Amino acid sequence: MEPAPVFDAPLPxxxxxxxxxxxxxxxxxxxxFVAGELPIAPDGRKLNQEPFEAQALQVLANVAAALRSAGSSIDRLVQVRVYITDIGHWPQFNAIYAQWAGDARPARAVVPVPLLHHGFLLEVEATALA
Known part of the structure; x- marks a missing residue:
């Protein structure tokens, strides 16, 4: 029997x-399994009025922090899904993501969406090995 999911990852x-x-x-x-991460700073400040690059950097920092909190890391990613409100931002995101991910090359999907909560420009969810 598979062990129950563990929800007690400490909040970094x-x-x-x-x-x-x-x-x-x-x-x-x-x-x-990392929930859809939004561009929200560690102090709870929503970066919805910030430029795309600032939002993307914060989202990826949040994904990395969530992975660390559960004992994983970027190099253990197996799948990433990116929700983006303007596909025109994709080249910029791809460049930021490539630098962030380094040698990791998980399966990835981009999903254009019309709107995200609070007017954010992107959201990222991920799956990694524990």
Whole structure:
């Protein structure tokens, strides 16, 4: 029988508390599942009025922090899904992402969406090995 999911990953200082009834990261079945991360600073400040680059950097920092909190890391990523409100930002995001991910090359999808919560420009969710 598979062990139950682990929801007790500690909240690191570099990640804001969840804004709803969810965990930033959950360990289950040898994987870490990272919730859709938004451009929210560790102090809870929403970066929805910031330029795209600032939002992208914060989202990726949040993904990395969530992975660390669950005992994983960027180099253990297996899948990343990016929700983006303007596909015109994709080349810029891809360049930022490539630098952030380094040698990691997880499966990835981009999903153009019309709107995101609070007017954010992107959201990223991920799965990694625990």
């Amino acid at each position: 200082a570099d990640l804001a508390a969840p804004g709803g009834h969810y965990s930033h990261a959950v360990r289950a079945g040898g994987f870490v």
